[in-house]
Structures are given as C-alpha cells and as structure tokens.
Amino acid sequence: MASYLQIADDEKGHELDLFCVPRHYENDLDKVIIPHGLIMDRTERLARDIIRDMGGHHIVALCVLKGGYKFFADLLDYIKALNQNSDKSVPLTVDFIRVKSYCNDKSTNNVRVIGGDELSSLSGKNVLIVEDIVETGRTMQTLLSLLSECNPKMVKVVSLLVKRTPRSSGYRPDYIGFEVPDAFLVGYALDYNEYFRDLSHICILNDQAKEKYKV
Numbered sequence: 001m002a003s004y005l006q007i008a009d010d011e012k013g014h015e016l017d018l019f020c021v022p023r024h025y026e027n028d029l030d031k032v033i034i035p036h037g038l039i040m041d042r043t044e045r046l047a048r049d050i051i052r053d054m055g056g057h058h059i060v061a062l063c064v065l066k067g068g069y070k071f072f073a074d075l076l077d078y079i080k081a082l083n084q085n086s087d088k089s090v091p092l093t094v095d096f097i098r099v100k101s102y103c104n105d106k107s108t109n110n111v112r113v114i115g116g117d118e119l120s121s122l123s124g125k126n127v128l129i130v131e132d133i134v135e136t137g138r139t140m141q142t143l144l145s146l147l148s149e150c151n152p153k154m155v156k157v158v159s160l161l162v163k164r165t166p167r168s169s170g171y172r173p174d175y176i177g178f179e180v181p182d183a184f185l186v187g188y189a190l191d192y193n194e195y196f197r198d199l200s201h202i203c204i205l206n207d208q209a210k211e212k213y214k215v
C-alpha cells in the first residue's frame with residue numbers, strides 16, 4: 001500500500017492572507033489547504049520512491065493534461081536531479097495525453113483521451129502515468145485498460161492527490177502525494193472550468209465561486 005500524507009476532514013487550513021494569492025481569486029477561495037512549499041517537499045520524496053522502484057530501465061513519463069502539468073514538471077525536475085547526481089541513471093522521455101471527464105464540479109461517466117504519440121510506442125517501456133487527482137478512479141482505470149493493450153514492460157501511476165470519497169471505485173494509484181477530503185480543490189494546475197490553474201497553492205473553492213465560474 002502506498003503511503004501518503006493525510007489531510008484530515010476537519011483540517012482547518014490556512015488563512016488566505018498569510019500567503020500570496022492572486023487578487024482576482026481572493027473572494028473565490030475559503031482556505032489554503034496545501035501550501036506550494038509542502039507540495040514541493042512531498043514531490044521530492046515521491047521522486048525518490050519512484051526511482052527506487054522504476055530506475056532500472058528507460059522510463060516514459062506520461063503527463064495527463066491539463067491538471068497534471070505542474071506536478072509533472074516539478075516531479076520530473078526532482079527525478080532529473082536524482083539521475084544526474086547518482087552513479088546509476090536511466091533515460092527519461094516524456095509524452096502528453098489529454099483526458100476530459102469533468103463538467104462544473106462533477107465527474108462524468110464519459111472519459112475521453114485526446115492526443116499524445118501512438119500508445120504503441122510504449123510497448124516494452126516502463127511507463128509512469130502522472131496525474132493530478134484521483135476521485136472516482138474512472139479516468140485512471142480507463143487509461144490503464146487502454147495502455148495494457150500496448151504491452152508496456154511496467155506501468156506505475158503517481159497521483160499528487162487522492163480524494164476520500166464514497167464515489168471511489170476502490171482504485172488506488174501506486175504512489176500518492178496526499179489524501180484529501182471530499183471537497184472541490186483548485187490550484188497548482190487543478191482547475192474549475194479552466195480557472196485557478198494560475199494559483200500556486202491548493203485551496204478549497206467556495207460555493208459562491210462555483211456559481212460564478214459555472215458553464
């Protein structure tokens with residue numbers, strides 16, 4: 001079982017005015033739940049755990065866009081640092097796919113995969129899927145079943161966040177940064193209808209903002 005940093009349901013978070021938050025979002029957020037610095041520290045350790053398990057063979061890091069892009073970039077920087085400062089190192093290549101399953105603050109049953117190289121190029125590789133958040137688990141399960149048709153040597157999934165929710169299918173990633181309460185989170189590339197990716201910290205969106213940015 002993957003270990004993770006647990007954010008409790010009654011976590012009070014931090015007042016917004018203790019951190020730098022863009023003016024245009026000040027009225028949309030309740031609290032800072034995971035400050036950017038803590039995300040970075042946890043990511044550094046995930047990089048170490050991943051290299052320990054996967055570092056024997058060429059790794060293809062597969063970024064699940066758009067929400068995964070910040071975590072992907074920071075995680076790969078830490079993996080690169082390990083690779084260039086140790087006697088053992090492996091080539092690391094990257095690919096990007098886009099998956100869409102969300103409308104407003106609800107996960108839908110319709111999971112669509114768009115873009116990326118031909119998945120067949122992953123045959124025989126160690127594939128690391130990098131995701132922002134697992135909620136029901138449907139997105140990841142869909143992606144994993146598509147990937148398995150391409151016969152990769154190994155597939156591991158790292159998700160920065162996993163939501164504690166009764167809507168979960170029971171799916172758990174191989175590596176988890178934080179387990180978070182069943183609330184809608186934004187920031188650090190997690191969005192609400194494309195807003196809030198330009199926010200460094202992970203925050204809880206308030207109900208007023210859900211209305212304001214609704215499509």
Ligand code: IMP
Nearest residue numbers: 107133134135136137138139184185190
């Ligand atoms: P799942 O298929 O229900 O596991 O949902 C996974 C996808 O839904 C993630 O990749 C996110 O893009 C999106 N998602 C789920 N919860 C949140 C959230 O709290 N904030 C932002 N996006 C979310």
Ligand code: MG
Nearest residue numbers: 067068132133
């Ligand atoms: Mg995602």
